[in-house]
Amino acid sequence: MATPHRFDPNFTQNVIDAMGPNVTPRNRKVFTSLFKHLHDFTREVELTFEEWTAGMLFLDEVGHMYFTSDKKRHEMHRISDITGLESLVDEIAHKHATESGENPTSSAILGPFWSPDAPFRKNGESIVVDPAPDGLVTLMHGKVVDLKTKKGIPNAIVDIWQASSNGKYDFQDPDNQSPNNLRGKFRTDADGNYHFYCLRPTAYSLPQDGPSWAMLNMLDRHPMRPAHIHLMISADGYKQIVTQLFPSDDQYITNDTVFAVKDDLVVDFVEKKDDPKATRDLTFDITLAPRDQPGDSGPAKL
């Protein structure tokens, strides 16, 4: 597995062997692999002192930004997304959830904008608190169903968050958006149905400042995410799902800068003429797996 190289052949094993007898089996496995890959990478590119120093200072800035932004800008999370790491962690979790053969709704990455403070709203209400110029108001509705029985799940929580039509979340846009604009939690009714008003989402750029922007430039990459709606769906006795929905006609659907798009999460926002409150309609049914299944249904247990 290790790459052939011209350096001390015992070095990596020495670092691994320095672990004492009381390391948990899981930590031993994780750190053994981490040390091997960290060292293999370093030898493979023959990392220079200057590059190593630059890398450390880069990570220092990334970590520091989390605290200087009052934990609102989680730059480490964003760097993780740009490298594909969060999508990979999500894929692994989804594989664990589905290897028993079941097929709940696909998961997608959480991203850095979820908030634990989103308010509960009533079915039929809107998450569009502040006016969104050019925003297309959408009636989103669907049913949360049990993977096994196919029956609706009452009292499930559909937690939605999205950026406004200017591509910014409430956190990022305090001059134009109230806290919890475009955020809300809805409970399904007795038949498992939910419905609320939101916006047809808008493609947006990751922030064009800070370490993640520097990294995208170094990689000669665009900063765009396809338009998307974030969802976190939970119900007692079921595995939580964190996911995203993407409009099928978005130009970044095939080149999302955080690699989160999955085919079954691409949806159509249909023109709607019969509702004075909305010009688009989105149907999205959600399938949850009962918790008695082995494995894990998605990336987030928050």
Add this chain to the structure above:
Amino acid sequence: MATPHRFDPNFTQNVIDAMGPNVTPRNRKVFTSLFKHLHDFTREVELTFEEWTAGMLFLDEVGHMYFTSDKKRHEMHRISDITGLESLVDEIAHKHATESGENPTSSAILGPFWSPDAPFRKNGESIVVDPAPDGLVTLMHGKVVDLKTKKGIPNAIVDIWQASSNGKYDFQDPDNQSPNNLRGKFRTDADGNYHFYCLRPTAYSLPQDGPSWAMLNMLDRHPMRPAHIHLMISADGYKQIVTQLFPSDDQYITNDTVFAVKDDLVVDFVEKKDDPKATRDLTFDITLAPRDQPGDSGPAKL
């Protein structure tokens, strides 16, 4: 090279291929290898959402500490040392420096305690500014010589820094140590000789708080470094060397927690009876390679 796995076989290549045409060849090489190893590690251990989250928050804390300590405690550097990364970067640089067949003095890691502010002192002076209980004052002396001509190099700078007999550097111990205690730069005389007073060094523990301590505990590892003296040797027209010297009778010589010991850097502190100022004597000659050689003499160009 990649490990066989049961996940999307195209995922990593997609992330690599997202790099645009204007990436420098070196960055393309480094990031291609970084993405492969980061993803291979993640798939190999099937990293969970909780582990990924914990890893990000760990790195956030590590980066933040650098700034909250007024850049005096470089925790990322220390984590790097615990994982063997700095020693590996040093080995690679030394390999580059010696592959032309030359053999300058071995290098060793810089560590987080070098200071750009160390004062110049005169040959024969002492870096022991504050009294060190139990410290064994040592006359350290030697000659800085040219690798090719074997002649002494005049006006070379020998920059030395070390912890006191309580195992702490001036930065870490402001109540007992003045700034620049146990630090100094010395210029070699016309024949290339230097001599000054320092302490026989004392083995010490890495800090027993903060993320690096948490990591050592998770790895069930001791926090000890063997006693050592840090040196950075520079001269016009020569490649700089950063190195460390270790007393041969130290109990941590074979299990340094930052993996920095090399055989030719292990030295004897000899008992001394003819000098009222010192009870130990250390001879250490240093060989510098001229700058016209290809490659690079050591880890630091500061």
